[in-house]
Amino acid sequence: MQGGNFHSLHGTPTDSVFNxxxxxxxxxxxxxxxxxxxxxxxxxxxxPMKKDIPNCFVExxxxxxxxxRSIEEQQSYTMIGAHDIFLxxxxxxxxxxxxxxxxxxxxxxxxxxxxxxxxxxxxxxKFELNSVKIYHSxxxxxxxxxxxxxxxxxxxxxMAMDACRFVVEEIKEKxxxxxxxxxxxxNHQWKVNT
Amino acid sequence: xILNCVLYGQLTEIFGNNKxxxxxxxxxxxxxxxxxxxxEKHPRLKGLAFTVAVHDTLVNDELKLKEGIxxxxxxxxxxx
Numbered sequence: 492m493q494g495g496n497f498h499s500l501h502g503t504p505t506d507s508v509f510n511x512x513x514x515x516x517x518x519x520x521x522x523x524x525x526x527x528x529x530x531x532x533x534x535x536x537x538x539p540m541k542k543d544i545p546n547c548f549v550e551x552x553x554x555x556x557x558x559x560r561s562i563e564e565q566q567s568y569t570m571i572g573a574h575d576i577f578l579x580x581x582x583x584x585x586x587x588x589x590x591x592x593x594x595x596x597x598x599x600x601x602x603x604x605x606x607x608x609x610x611x612x613x614x615x616x617k618f619e620l621n622s623v624k625i626y627h628s629x630x631x632x633x634x635x636x637x638x639x640x641x642x643x644x645x646x647x648x649x650m651a652m653d654a655c656r657f658v659v660e661e662i663k664e665k666x667x668x669x670x671x672x673x674x675x676x677x678n679h680q681w682k683v684n685t
Numbered sequence: 686x687i688l689n690c691v692l693y694g695q696l697t698e699i700f701g702n703n704k705x706x707x708x709x710x711x712x713x714x715x716x717x718x719x720x721x722x723x724x725e726k727h728p729r730l731k732g733l734a735f736t737v738a739v740h741d742t743l744v745n746d747e748l749k750l751k752e753g754i755x756x757x758x759x760x761x762x763x764x765x
Binding site: 579597601605659663666668670671681683 | 760764
């Protein structure tokens, strides 16, 4: 399953899987209500499961054709009037230890995906959006390559742009992702978001 | 009680592992107590802040520890 795609109102394959999963839980509970005095035998497994949360991580750099493909995918949804895109690129910082050659990303994966999900939910609440997509790299990304791709779509530009900024800032602050900056000299240091 | 911790980022480098277990007595009752103990026993961590998550949610230092809890110790975030 392709990850990173949240709750588009127009429904993409990922979303329909996501939505139909939660719908089926809902309808099952209606058909088989828990017995009285019983905390729902057979239902305790119906806590929303982690597998319902899409995986937003991509191994290595985010391929630029993935970005092009994401734009193409939205073109059939003609109620959309504006997209905004943020692309994070690994910068070859010149520091005392040398020049940054690559960043090796690691993450608390389940928590980071849950955080992405919460951020996207909250973006849908705050802004009038048709779709939010988030992709983040895992593993090694060389200077000049793309490590973060945020894509928001809306009827109008202001919502798309405000939402994109919101999502990026939230990711920087809240997603448990760690970056080891490796220098051309062989040294390294741990990146910290400011 | 034994506390199992999962480590991330720079903490994996400092401890040389991505997991560590701490055996603590009753004087270590909260996340804050564990934090103090870790800084005391591992001076290399001095100056490195870390947050703690349980079940994918950040917790504060007042959280009471109990046997079997899995703590995720995370240095400053660096996404994007």
